[in-house]
Amino acid sequence: MTRGEKRNLRLGLAFISPWIVGFLAFTVFPVCASIYYSFCDYDVLTKPVWVGALNYRDMITDTVFWKSLYNTLYYAFLSLPFCLVIALWIAVMLNQDVKGRSVFRTIYFLPSLVPVVASSMVWLWILNGNFGLLNHALELLHIKGPQWLADEKWTKPSLILMAIWSCGNTMVIYLAALQDVPRSLYESAEIDGANPWVKFRHITVPMISPVIYFNLIMGLIGSLQVFAQAYIMLGGGGPNRSALFYTVYLYQNAFDYQQMGYACAMAWILFLIILALTWLATRSTRRLIYYGGE
Amino acid sequence: MRFWNRSGASGAGMAIVCTVLAFTGCGTPPPTNGRVEISYWEKWTGFEDDAMQAVVDDFNHSQNRIFVRKLTGIGEIERKLMLATAGGDPPDVAGIWPATVTGFSEKGALTPLDKMVKEAGIRREDYIPVYWDLCCHHGFIWALPSTPTSLALHWNKKLFREAGLDPDQPPHSLDEFESMSERLTIVEIKRDGKVVRVRYPDLTDAEKKARDFKLVQVGHDPQQPGWWMPMWVYWFGGKLWDGQRQITANGPEMIQAFHWLQSQSEKYGVDNRRSFGASFGNFQSPQNPFFSDQIAMTLQGVWMYNFIDKYAPQMEWGVAPFPAKDPAKYPLVTIVDADVLAIPKGARHPREAFEFIRYVNQQGPMEKLCLGQRKFSPLVNVSDEFYRRHPNPYIKTFMDLAKSPHAQYAPRLSVWGAYNDEMNVAIDRIMALSATPEQALDTVQSRMQWKLDRMLTRWDAVRDERLKEWSDHDAR
Known part of the structure; x- marks a missing residue:
């Protein structure tokens, strides 16, 4: 040099x-x-005291920990497929050569631009059991809507619904990928007499499979870390902790109960869970993803 | 090339300087003319903050040695104080709650005031005893009160009149309260194909059993506003722990209190109550269910006057002690709480900070503050002028309740936050009729005893060291 x-x-x-x-x-x-604090009894205000794997052992017997993990996995495994499929469907629709396409694209993308606090406050009203727009719409169909946020059976579905509403980012990424699919492939297929479904199944999906994979991984990580909307809308986890997500319980331990050591241990377990699921997703989809030139 | 390097280096320097300034803030505070400046964090806003600011201004004008700079409207002050104290940069004075005092003092995050209090000649006898006790923990005093509160039954006289009840006669026992509450409850029900409004006692037994109605007004909803749910046990003569090492979440009085709570769901229906609850507006709005004639009786604090005055000035209302299950044994039960002023550990000017706290706790400034916030004084000596000028017609009721031997407060436990959350989950379960009170409370008992044991183990390990440190502490 x-x-x-x-x-x-x-x-x-x-x-x-x-x-x-x-x-x-x-x-x-x-x-x-x-990492160090996760092996300590630590409350932020006093010096950490080494307790070995106590925090990790406590997790095994902590029923609220397991409930928060169940709630999070329930949310992730339902919201993720819905978001991926619906976002892809909207992206395909918005990729058609229709009049006012850019206006539609903007409309569908808008919800993901709304700050999460603002959208949570709006959804609090949409999901109000008595005056909410959603129950009003259901009433027009002669369906009696539930108390979405007051009934423990409906709190998680409410948040899943909200996640689907804001899948604009995923949609935009799909849209960019769809525009990169060579027209010539579709034209060749059309010459061979392929119908729209066959073209979608055998051309579109393989060609955008790396992007589907990307959205899957990002969505998985994001949904396992869901926090803001649940914390804003349902505070300490909603009725009977039915929407107490992992990160909300982690936050409670760290800042409400001053158990920072336990919260750190929870954070590392979450990291390992995400790592394992990402590895699993990568491994199980390896053969299904087509990278150009391979 | 040389030119570019030099300007590049200065550019990098500027980038660092800008970053540092961005992180540290670069506003210039007004001059304090060489006085010792103490920082004071407070959570209040609006007229409550104005009242404290007036006292701060008086203090700043009363002498020329100390200048109090108040930073106000600090939300989640407990968390911010925790991080500031852990980071070694706390304010000199913090306006907190007694619940914070418990955990912070045990963890050595507050300055014991005993020596300074003694030197200043401040005694327990100067205060309504519960407010002094709220500032103490493990035999040491950690704060002094700024403003106190107590809770009482508030009732809507118009709704009493409409129900055929004497608007000037509040209930005297919980049983009487419950029967009046039923009388004040109105439901909408279909009879012969027509929707009619009926008072709950006028429903047939079959209608009551079917619960196929809609609530339009209730006498009382124990979950509104739901801020003291675990503490209903006080009106049943029970407690939340033994004051030493034992949680008493599944004690007989607690089970009795939980059966009373659950009876609301059994009587009026889980879904009916949820649906009714969803129709309530914000607490601080004219749509507050007590202001909008949806709830006839409610347990509320001394601050309620301010909101009635603002959002429902035409309302006819009364205040009385909330009735206990056994009024002969427990005539004046209430929950007390307070705003307190404490000095975090690591504060730069603890002596000067205490000077300010001492000033606030003198009769004149305290009455000015409490009158401004429309509360009562935590001090025993109160001037006639204070009562004469006080706008709340029931201020003496709140004060009498605070002086009662049955005035209770949240357990002085550093695990109270977790205990409170566990109890609220148990209440969710019983109100949804998905668990019996016994089942729900047994869960709380085992979880919380485990947590308390864990906390006590740690406390036992540092107890002697802490007590010695606090005894020896000298802020000088």
Whole structure:
């Protein structure tokens, strides 16, 4: 490395030093510290006391921990397929050559631009059992709607419904992928007499499979970390903790009950769960994904 | 090239400086003329904040050594204080609640005030005893009150009159309360194909059993506003723990209280109550169910006057002690709480901070503050002028309740937050009729005893060291 290159390197590092310092101080250090704290009895205000694997052992017997994990997996495994399929369906529709296409695209994308706090407040009213728009619409169909957020049977479906409503980001990613599918493939298929479903099944899906995979992984990670809407709409987990998600319980332990050690252990278990599910998803979809040129 | 390098280096320097400024804030505070400046964090907003600001201004003008700078409207003050204290940069004075005092003091995050209190000649006898006790934990005093509260029954006289009840005669026992509550409950029901409004006692036994009606007005809803749900047990003569090492969540009085709660769902129907609850507006609005004639009687605090004055000024209302199950044995039961002023551990100017707290706790400033917030004074000595000028016609009732030997408060447990959450889940279960009170409370008992044991194990390990540290503490 010449003197000039060294100088440039130093200069470059100086320029990005605010980010490096921030990354080290606010990401690397907390992540490393949380491993240590997860083996401690730590309440933030006093010094951590090493307790070995006690926090992890406590998790096994903590029924609320298991309930929060169940709620989260229930939410993830229902909201994710719905979001992936509905977003793909909307993207395919919006990829058709119809009049006002860009207007429709904007309309469908808009919900994902609404800040989560604002959309949660709106949904609180939409889901109101007496005055909510949703129950009003059901009433027009002569269906008596439930108390969405007051009845423990309906709290998770309510949040899943809300997740589907805001799948605009997933849709936009699909849309970009759909536009990259070569027209020539469709034209060849049409010459061979393929119908729209066959074209979708044998051309569209394989061609955008890397994007489906990407959306699957991102959706999985996002849905397992669901927090804001549940915390805003249902506070401490809703009736009988029916919507107490993993991250909400983690937050309660960290900041409400001052059990930061336990919360850190929970965070690491969540990381391992996400890692395992991502690995599983990657492994099970490996043969189904088509990367161009392979 | 040289030019670019030099300007590049200064650019990088600027980037760092800007980042540092962005993180630290670069506003210049007004000058304090060489006085010791103490920072004071408070959670209040609106007229409550104005009342405290007036007292702060008086203090700042009363002497030229200390200047109090109040940072106000701090939401979730407990969490912010926890992080600031852990980070070594707490305010000098913090306006918190007694529940925070418990956990923070045990963890060594507050400054014991005993020596300063003694030097200042402040005594327990100067206060309504419960408010002094709320500031103490493990035999040490950690805070002094700013404003106190107590709870009482509020009732709507118009709805009493419409139900044929004497509007000036509140219930004297819980049984009487329950029968009046039924009389004040109105339902909509289909009779002969027509929807009619009927008072609950006028329903036939079959109609009561079928519960196929819609609630349009209730005498009382124990889940409204639902802020003290685990503490209904106090009106049954029970308690939430033994004050030492034992949780008493499934004690007989607690089970009795939970049966009373569950009887609301059994009587009026789970779905009917949910549907009725969904029709309530925000607490701080004219759509508050008590203001909108949906609920005739409610347990509320001394602050309720302010909201009635603002949102339902035409309302005819009364205040009385909320009746106990056994009024002869427990005549004046209430739950008390307070806003308190504490000095976090690590505060830069604890002596000066205490000077301010001491000032607030003098009769004159305290009455000014409590009058401004329309509360009563936690001090024993109160001027006639205070009562004369006080707008709340029932202020003495709240004060009498606070002085009662049956004035209760939330358990002084650092695991109270978790206990409260567990109890609320148990209440969800019994109100949904998905568990009996015994089942729900046994779950709470086992979970909370486990948590308390865990907390006590840790406390036992540091107890002697902490007590010595607090005894030796000298803020100088």
